[in-house]
Every structure is written in C-alpha cells, then in structure tokens.
Amino acid sequence: MAATSVTLLGTAQDGGVPQPGCINECCMDPHGGVVRTRHPVALGVTDARGDRHLFEATRALSAQLSLWAAADGRQLNKLDSVWLTHGHLGHVEGLGQFGCEAWGIQNLALHCSKSMLDFVKANPMWRPLISDGHLSPNPFDTDVPVEIVPSLSVTPIQVPHRDEHTDTHAFLLAGENRRLLFLPDHDSWEMTLDIHGADDPRAWFRSLRADIVLLDGTFWSSSELGGKAGEIGHPPVKETLELLDNRRRGDPQIIFIHMNHSNPLHDEKSAESAHLRALGWEIGRQPMTFTI
Ligand SMILES: [Zn+2]
Ligand SMILES: [Zn+2]
Structure with missing residues (x-):
C-alpha cells in the first residue's frame, strides 16, 4: 500500500x-x-487510497491546489475533505471559494x-455552503482520532490561542510509518505545555510520538512589529529555540x-535562518513534501 504524502502548500502567517x-x-x-x-x-x-484532504482553506486555494497537483501528480479538482484548525482570517478565508460563486x-x-x-453556520456568507450542500459537516471531538483510511488517522489536539471566535486545534496525523x-x-509555551502536562516542548513532542513537527514560527522575536509582536501571542521562535537548544538523538x-x-x-x-539551521532545525519551504 502506498504511504501517505503531506505537502506544505504555504509557509506564511495569515x-x-x-x-x-x-x-x-x-515585501x-x-x-x-x-x-x-x-x-x-x-x-x-494524499492518502494511500488516493483520496485528498486539505488542511486550512486559505485565500490562495486556487494556487495551492495547483502546487499540490504538481507535487502528488493528481488532478487538482480531486478533493475529499477539508480540515480547519480554527476561525482566524488566513485559515478560513478560502471557504467561500467552495460555494456557487466559484468552485461549487x-x-x-x-x-x-x-x-x-x-461559527461557519452563524456567518451569513458561509451558511449557504452548508445549506446548499457544498460542505458536509463532520464535527470532531478533541483527542478523539478520526480514521480516514486504515493507514491514516487524524487526532485533533486543543491548544490555547485567542479563542474569540472558535477554539483552536493542532492536528496529529498518524501515517503507517511516521506521525x-x-x-x-x-499563544504561548507556558499555556500549551500546562494544559498538556508537559515540562518542555521536547517532552510534549515525545509524548505525542511525533516524528515531524510543523511548528508555529510566526515571529522571530517579541521586538518584531515595533514590540507589538509580544502582545499578539505566538511564542517567538527565539524563545522556542532557547527551550529546544540543539537537536538531539531521538528528537523529531x-x-x-x-x-x-x-x-x-x-x-x-x-543570520537568524543560519542560526536556526545550525541548531539542527528547519524552516518550511513552499512546497515541501513528507511521507508518513
Ligand atoms: Zn494563523
Ligand atoms: Zn512585509
């Protein structure tokens, strides 16, 4: 059976x-x-059966479907499910593209x-997506794995993040070979580690048995945006690197x-990119593909 492929279709914040x-x-x-x-x-x-699952509906939907088709060699109009982490702008802006004005x-x-x-149902612009049958809701429960095929399941993991519209989840994708x-x-390591009962990011990743982690790298430091970055949430990468230090044997x-x-x-x-790489960690590229 073919393995699951995961392609990173964008690397930017919202x-x-x-x-x-x-x-x-x-810029x-x-x-x-x-x-x-x-x-x-x-x-x-793209799962072992060839079904395709999109995580996040961004305003770049069209370009991202093309990137994905170039990476996995399938038709860009083959799409079987869409998964959303939360209701902030960049993660949901593309939802309307599934409706009658666009793809339909x-x-x-x-x-x-x-x-x-x-939140989708309460939004007058999005409600018809469901009432007109474009999207068919499959609400998930925190920590309950959803089996897509025997060789791929997705577990939603709740994380604290400015939850004014919706709660926020990370996803743990368990493939046949890797997670x-x-x-x-x-919002912060302090809160995320606290609700998951872990002492540090390394221990949390280990408890999840994660082999690959695509991680919030929104801001390099809290002084970015003239100091406003510190107020917006997201642990700065600099702080995450201090917690992680050098990559060690067995690390994801x-x-x-x-x-x-x-x-x-x-x-x-x-220099910041060079520093991060020297510690043994990586920066996302658009696109890059993983096999799990
Ligand atoms: Zn975001
Ligand atoms: Zn700019």
Whole structure:
C-alpha cells in the first residue's frame, strides 16, 4: 500500500507575503516589485487510497491546489475533505471559494470542531455552503482520532490561542510509518505545555510520538512589529529555540511555519535562518513534501 504524502502548500502567517500594505524590504524591493510570494499555511494530504484532504482553506486555494497537483501528480479538482484548525482570517478565508460563486463543489466533508462549525453556520456568507450542500459537516471531538483510511488517522489536539471566535486545534496525523504534528498557531509555551502536562516542548513532542513537527514560527522575536509582536501571542521562535537548544538523538524533525511577513526566517540567507539551521532545525519551504 502506498504511504501517505503531506505537502506544505504555504509557509506564511495569515496575511501572506507580500502582506497587503507593506512597503518594507521584507515585501517590496527598491523598484516596487515583489520580493517573494508565500501563501498562508495549508497542507495537502494524499492518502494511500488516493483520496485528498486539505488542511486550512486559505485565500490562495486556487494556487495551492495547483502546487499540490504538481507535487502528488493528481488532478487538482480531486478533493475529499477539508480540515480547519480554527476561525482566524488566513485559515478560513478560502471557504467561500467552495460555494456557487466559484468552485461549487458538492458534499465536501468539512472536519472541524463544534465551535468552528457554529461559527461557519452563524456567518451569513458561509451558511449557504452548508445549506446548499457544498460542505458536509463532520464535527470532531478533541483527542478523539478520526480514521480516514486504515493507514491514516487524524487526532485533533486543543491548544490555547485567542479563542474569540472558535477554539483552536493542532492536528496529529498518524501515517503507517511516521506521525506528523501540524501546529500553526498557539499563544504561548507556558499555556500549551500546562494544559498538556508537559515540562518542555521536547517532552510534549515525545509524548505525542511525533516524528515531524510543523511548528508555529510566526515571529522571530517579541521586538518584531515595533514590540507589538509580544502582545499578539505566538511564542517567538527565539524563545522556542532557547527551550529546544540543539537537536538531539531521538528528537523529531522540527520545521517552522506560519511566518509573519516581517520574520527574517523568510529570508534563507538571514543570520537568524543560519542560526536556526545550525541548531539542527528547519524552516518550511513552499512546497515541501513528507511521507508518513
Ligand atoms: Zn494563523
Ligand atoms: Zn512585509
């Protein structure tokens, strides 16, 4: 049986790169051109049966379906389910594309928490997605694995994150050979480790038996955004690296994703990127593919 493939279809935080309105060197070159294009984070998962599961519905849906098709060699209109971590902008902006104004897909399985489903149903723009049969809700329960095929299950893991609209989940994808944790957003290590009863990130990843971790790398440091980054949540990568230190034998592969446009990790040649790599960790690329 073929293994499951997981393709990272975007590496940016919700605003993407270039971020609208940014004229700094992270987004605009001296001639007014675009420095780089990075979509908001999403994953394309192709299971052993060839069914395809999209994690997050970003506004770059169309481009991400093309990237994914180039990576797994399948038709870009083959889609069997969509999974959502939470209700913040970059993770849900593309939902409307499934409706009658755009794709008009029928009966796409929507996997999300009950609070996320309530949020979709309460939104006048999204309600017809369900009432007109474009999306077919499959609410999940925290910590209860959902078996997609015998060689792939998904376990939603709750994490604390500005929960004003919906709760927030990470996903643990258990393949036949490896386990991948997808954690694009959380507020702080202190809170996340506290609710999961772990002393440090390494111990938590070990308790989940994660082999690959796609981890919240939104801000490099709390001084980013003129000091405002510290107020917005997300543990800065600098702090995460202090907790992790060097990669040790038995550690998972940790790949930082969900980078804000201002994060120097978007620049592969930055000193910050070199420091992170020297410790043995990785920075997400758009696209990159894992086999689990
Ligand atoms: Zn986000
Ligand atoms: Zn920028």
